[in-house]
Each structure stands twice: as C-alpha cells, then as structure tokens.
Amino acid sequence: MHVENEVIFRDAAAKALLDPQLRANFRRAMDGLISKRLAQFPDPRDLQDLRDLSTAIRSRSLLNLPELLEQFEAKATENGIQVHWAETCEEANELILGILRSKGARTLVKGKSMVSEEMHLNDFLERHGIEALESDLGEYIIQLDGETPSHIIMPAIHKNKDQIARQFSQKIKDAKYTEDVDELTAMARKVLRQKFLEADAGLSGVNFAVAETGTLCLVENEGNGRMSTHVPPLHIAVMGLEKVVARLEEVAPLYAILTRSATGQAVSTYFNLITAPRGAGEMDGPQEVHLVILDNGRSRIYADPQLRATLRCIRCGACMNHCPVYTRVGGHAYEAVYPGPIGKILTPQMEGVGVRHDLIHGSSLCGACAEVCPVEIPIPEILVRLRREATHEDAGSNVAGKGTGRTAIEDWTWRIWALVLKRPALYRVAIWFATRFGKALPAGAPLIRNWTRSRTKPVPAHRSLQERMRAEGGRHD
C-alpha cells in the first residue's frame, strides 16, 4: 500500500521558523529550563547514578508489566478505587462519559493530564453536553483560545505575557488589561476557584501507579491537582497502562529525577498519594474514585523488545527542552499530542509509521534527547528503526502501518536503481550521462529539489572511477 508522503511537519516547521516572536518565546523558555536542570545536577556522576537507577526501575517494571497491572488492579479495587480498562481512546471517552452520566455530573474540572489530551476528551465531552474545564494555569490559557499544548510540561509556553494579557482582557468577564504576571494569575485563580467549588467531578492524570499498595501518585506545583482530586464529589483519574511500578520505594528516585529533569526543581510543591475515596462518615472528599487505564497502541509497542523502551518515558519534557529542532520550531509544528523527540517516536507508533512519516524524518539524529533522557530511551535508534519500518514490510514486525510510508516515486526510484545496477552496460550508459550532464541539471528540478531545499546540489565528477581506471591504469602511489 502506498500513501501520499505526508509533509505536515516540514511545512509547519518552515512556517514556524518565520515567526520571530514564537522563536524568541521558545528560545528564552528552553534556555531557562536547560540551565535550571543543569543546576540540579552539579555532579555528572550523581546524575548518571540516578539515571541508571531510574532506567533500571522503569525497565524492570515493564518487564513485569502484565503481572504488575494485575496486582495493581486487585489492590486498588480492594482499596475502593474502581478500575476500568480501555483499549482505544474512544472506549476511554465513552467510559468517562458513562461514569459522569451515572452520577448526573454536568461539569468536570481537570488537572493536567496528557493522556486526556491523547483522548481529545474535552471535545468529546463538550459534544455530549458536559463542560470540561482545564485548571492548570497553562492548560487554562490554551483552552481559552482553543489551542493544544505546545509542550507537555509547560503547555502555554509558546505565548508571551502580552499575548496572554490581551487574551484574558477579551475572554474573561470583567477582566482589565494587565501585563503583570501576578495579576494575570490571580484572575485565573478567581475564575477557577469558583468552578472548583461548583464542579460535579474532578479529573486528574497519574504520574506513577504503585502495584503493591494500589496507590496513584500525582506530581504538581499549583495545587489544582489536589483540588481536582478532593474538592468535587467524584474523582476520575486517567493513565496510560505503562505507568505502574512494583513498590513504593521505587517512586522516590523516579520522582527525584522527574522534577529535576522537567523544571529543574528538587521536588514539586505537591506530591499526592491517592489510595482510596472518602472514608465512612466523611462529609467531603470524593465519594467515588475511578481510574481509566488506556492502551491506545501501548501493548503493541510493548510487544517489540526494542520499541518497548518508548514506554519507559516519565513525561519530563527534557528531550524537548534540549532538542535543536523543537527549540526552534516549537510544539505546534508537530501537529501531534506529544511534540518533540518523544512525540516523534510515540506518535508514529500510535497512529502508524506511514501516516506520520514526516515526524520520523524531522530529526537530525544529533542525539541530544537520548543524552538528557532520565530513563535513557535511545530515541535516535528508535527513529532509525521506525524509518526502516515505514518503508519495509518486515514479516516479524508488529509496528503499526509498517511499509506504508513508501511513496510511489520512492518505489520507482529503487526499482530503476536495481534495474540499472544489475546490467553493466546500462550502468555504464547511465554513469556516462550523469558525469557529462549531471552538472547541467537545475537545482530546482523536480525530485532534485527535495534534496537541494536545504543542501547544495552535489556535483558529479566529470569522469567516473571506472573510466579513470581504464585511462590511467591502476597505480599505487
């Protein structure tokens, strides 16, 4: 099967590069994050020790994933958390809608959750008459403009405060125009506080799930995660099925490396361990806690021993902050829920390597991502593997959309190439033409321009090696 070569990323990236404001916003923010992370790791040996430990914990958790998930479900259920499984995003959305409807809930206030972005939950709920409001400040800002996150940790980082000031003064009732960040934050706090108190349900993500105790761990700074999980009478958590670890003690190193890698903080302001709904006789707190565990292609990724490393990810965003491509084009150019290096390997595996062919090629393979990744995911190696998968239909491969990234032009180029190489006479004729007239080919010619768009045109020698050997004879000097 052939699909037209998708070039979303290439075109969107080219557009982003022409926006000096956007580039300045990202450059400044990413430089800040890079230096704050570095300050948390003064000794490279300590950093490497912590990375080794974190990588080992995540790898071991994945190795035992099926058993850990079972153990986790049993324990969480025993604690009173209602566990649901969803193979697809549609299923997960329907499950959440069902839970909300069963409680007569009409408003949902959300803490930050990338899995809910993956599900496009907000749109889905709005279509079914349920208001879903983001409460993380960054998420709130982008929701006001109907945008998607441009960074997994700092969703509104593509905007500067002037843009946010304008937006707030237009979209928040009775808001005055101010560029003072404290005042802007206070405005959002006021609106959201009211919503928190009125909401019928709260939603949160999950950073780690502990199998031995059935506990959900939630990392956050603002306090909206806390509020989403205990102010409304119903709490729904969503997580990808890879999040589970065996024991509570394994959480400490993962948490330590997560916050340091993400925002350069030694710890986040809040770290919440949620194990059960409200106790008997209590008047407040969630009456029910539900957890929706999403697959959405993860078990297929899991089945491949090399690609499985993708699931080690703890969503710290460090690979984005350090990526020379991401820092220049920003998150929206990827047109994917997960942007940057992790998105480049995750999105094509979820949506198909053929469909998001553009993403696997949008990398110089410089290796900066793998160098900073706290769980040492070999992102460049996986990119190379996916590039191959996109054009080859290997029988043993389990990759979504394998072999569908090959275009008709590419296909024909290789066929002709094979034809020529197998026939020496034809090869000599082809080379004769290439050496004599190759120089005359305009750089902007079709096909050639795919190469010359960002590189100089290669100039063939005016005699082939074979011709020179014949003319000059073999010499050993």
Next chain:
Amino acid sequence: MNSHFEAFKTRAEAVSAEVHRFTGKEEALAFILAFLKEAGVSDAPECGAVWSAGPFLEGARSEELRAKVPGLTFEVTREGSAAAKVGISQMDWAIAGTGTLVQDATGVEKRLVSTLPPIHVALIGADRILEDMGGVLERLRPDQLNYISFITGPSRTADIERVLTIGVHGPGRLIIVVVDAFEEVTA
C-alpha cells in the same frame, strides 16, 4: 534537638516557606494566636480561620482558643475552608533534604485546610524531621492511608513566560511552626 532542623529550614525557606521554631507548645500557641490577629482573622466574611484538629490540640483548650479568636473554627467543611483566610493543620513528617512536609491526609479536612485558604499554617514536631524521602516512604503505609500529601512551599506556577508566581490555586503563604517538645503535647 534535631540535627536536621537547620537543613530543613534552609530548604523550606528557599522555596518561599516561612519557618519558625519554638521550644514548647505554649510558645507555639502564643505565636499562632498573634499571627491570626495580625493576619486579620475575625468573624467577618472571608476572614475566618479553620483548624483541622490534631494531637497538638489535645488539652489545648480549643474552647479558650475560640473565645480568644473570633472567626476561628475547628469544624472544617469544604465551604468553610473555601471562605477562610487561614488554614491550620498538623503534619506527620518533614524531609530535611528538600524542605518538604508530609501529612497523612486521610481525613479530608486536612486536605481542605491546607489547600483552599490563602494562608496555611503547618505544625510539626522537631523530632519528626527525617533526612530524605526514602526514610518517610519506609514509615508510610499508603495502603492504610487514603491520601498522603507531600507539601514543599506555597503553591506556585511558572506557566506564563516561566515567571515564578506564588499562590495559584493553593495557599500563597506557608507558615511552618516547628515545636521541639512535641511529644509532651501528644502524650
């Protein structure tokens, strides 16, 4: 004397918490009373204080406290906490390495008073300060506690241009009251 106190104080202050230390319960109570006065706690709307009762309060004459501070209540509700100016609660552990407070918040009222009011006063015994998170996790039994909170400094965000802003959704001020002779109090 707890050897971890100084490290704890340095770390907590680095993330904008305010740390005070007292030798005994009476001194700590006197400080809290003075603080509530200074913060303008009264029975006017939006000016109350909510105190989620813990061992510290046992025998601490809550009636007398209530009489001294109009607007102070020990009956914690969601609405009451949302309308209050100050929330007071007792912590179970602290972590010196990061300036973190740890609380068994199985009782929802403890979560409410530490999240909803703009000021949170946290009480902790000096001997409860441990070196690192590992030490706390060893002592915790989350399968028996519905909700455990780790709190490090006041609520913060850097979502707008990475400018640090304090007090987004949670409290903008975190006042930590460390008491040396805490055991006597809980005994």
